[in-house]
Amino acid sequence: METVTLPRIVIAGTNSGCGKTSIASGLMAALTERGLRVQPFKTGPDFIDPTHHSVTCGRTSRNLDPFMMGESGVLGTFASASAGADIAVIEGAMGLFDGINGTDFSSTAHVARLLQAPVLLVVDARAAARSVHAVVCGFQTFDSRIRIAGILFNRIASVKHREMIATEEFVPALGWIPRQQGPEVRSRHLGLVMAHESDGMKSYGPVVRESCDLDRILDVARSAPPLAVPPAGKTPGGDERVVIGVARDNAFCFYYQDNLDRLARAGAEIRFFSPMEDTLPEVDALYLGGGYPELYAQNLEDSRCRHAIHDLADKGMPVYGECGGLMYLCGSVSIDREYRMAGVLPARVEMTKKIQALGYVKGNFTGRQGGWAGSASIRGHEFHYSRAECDPDARFAIRLTQGKGIQGGNDGLTEQNALGAYTHAYFSDAFCRRFVAAAAAFRRNR
Numbered sequence: 001m002e003t004v005t006l007p008r009i010v011i012a013g014t015n016s017g018c019g020k021t022s023i024a025s026g027l028m029a030a031l032t033e034r035g036l037r038v039q040p041f042k043t044g045p046d047f048i049d050p051t052h053h054s055v056t057c058g059r060t061s062r063n064l065d066p067f068m069m070g071e072s073g074v075l076g077t078f079a080s081a082s083a084g085a086d087i088a089v090i091e092g093a094m095g096l097f098d099g100i101n102g103t104d105f106s107s108t109a110h111v112a113r114l115l116q117a118p119v120l121l122v123v124d125a126r127a128a129a130r131s132v133h134a135v136v137c138g139f140q141t142f143d144s145r146i147r148i149a150g151i152l153f154n155r156i157a158s159v160k161h162r163e164m165i166a167t168e169e170f171v172p173a174l175g176w177i178p179r180q181q182g183p184e185v186r187s188r189h190l191g192l193v194m195a196h197e198s199d200g201m202k203s204y205g206p207v208v209r210e211s212c213d214l215d216r217i218l219d220v221a222r223s224a225p226p227l228a229v230p231p232a233g234k235t236p237g238g239d240e241r242v243v244i245g246v247a248r249d250n251a252f253c254f255y256y257q258d259n260l261d262r263l264a265r266a267g268a269e270i271r272f273f274s275p276m277e278d279t280l281p282e283v284d285a286l287y288l289g290g291g292y293p294e295l296y297a298q299n300l301e302d303s304r305c306r307h308a309i310h311d312l313a314d315k316g317m318p319v320y321g322e323c324g325g326l327m328y329l330c331g332s333v334s335i336d337r338e339y340r341m342a343g344v345l346p347a348r349v350e351m352t353k354k355i356q357a358l359g360y361v362k363g364n365f366t367g368r369q370g371g372w373a374g375s376a377s378i379r380g381h382e383f384h385y386s387r388a389e390c391d392p393d394a395r396f397a398i399r400l401t402q403g404k405g406i407q408g409g410n411d412g413l414t415e416q417n418a419l420g421a422y423t424h425a426y427f428s429d430a431f432c433r434r435f436v437a438a439a440a441a442f443r444r445n446r
Helices: 020-033 048-057 071-081 108-115 131-142 159-166 202-211 214-222 257-265 293-302 305-314 324-329 367-373 429-445
Strands: 002-004 008-013 038-043 062-064 087-091 119-124 148-156 173-178 227-229 242-247 252-254 268-273 285-288 319-322 332-334 338-340 347-351 357-365 377-384 386-390 395-402 410-415 418-421
Touching (some): 002 071, 008 020, 008 108, 020 038, 020 087, 020 202, 062 257, 087 108, 108 119, 148 159, 159 173, 173 202, 173 214, 242 429, 252 324, 293 332, 305 324, 319 324
Parallel strands (some): 008 119, 038 062, 242 285, 332 347
Antiparallel strands (some): 332 338, 347 386, 395 410, 410 418
């Protein structure tokens, strides 16, 4: 076992919307301003908040999710990503104890227990005074395995408001954040805007610096005990090396860094490109992640890249797309009108005003139908406002045991060696090896 002695702290909330994202980002910024190397993390399957963390800290934020990664995977990613850092700040998701299907599993509390990390609880004090202590006491005693080491009271209206709350103290108050401080970060249908569209979160650093006791917060983080971590496993790669093109621009921006790292360890050179702006680079396979293709449908239709992707897919190049990538691989996307996409997969996509699916996903690639993906298992999540209308003879490579997928529990629409799914997957080693092997086979035979 490896022992990690890094100071660490979890920023959790009583509920969604209490302000933990802005406070966590502000704390990361304030500690970075002090000259500390801050390693950021986010619990749960979130793509957007980690982009703000990464910009703020200058280190890539990683997700920590026991459902997708397994408990040993959480510990392994925490240890490897934290190398060289002075402190780890982990932003929670939803309320502290909110896990899968009303359980504790994969909750922020679950991650805090795995990391043996003290918790700072963000409490929204708006429209309340002494009653906030009832909330604090309830959270403090709910699960004795969680150490709530301090409270960050948010949205304090005035000096008088603070004084009324401070009359009593059941857990040390380490922060009093005023209401309506800091710039607002816009939201859209999948959450906040991405970090490249707004630096608002980073600007919360001065708010936290002036409103929180950073020295006491650092003392809390340093109180975390040594953490035993299983030795890191290795992803064996083949002798051949391949180039996998990864779409990365404003339309395709949802990626887990762990996925890219595992592909690299399996033998892939990652080559980023923009389907909107670039010509398609020389690659042996393609990975099109999620994002917002519906916001850039005209650009994607006008780009010559979609024709190049169609032609290479028609020649048997391995192509993997998820959610936004799935949409782009289909024949068209309907928004205000119908926009032509790459036409690789036999389906048309329609944007909807209501959410179509949200939650964790698990299942299996269906052997022969899965093509190069074989019969590997798959875990991830889905979150989208679109639906795909597939051709009558459409084939699916993934059968879900949990989640909705494209239709009726089927996901992974496939044509030749192209595969598109609504699932945002956390890649397994087996999947990465098969993807790289398929790319190598295409490279040899093209």
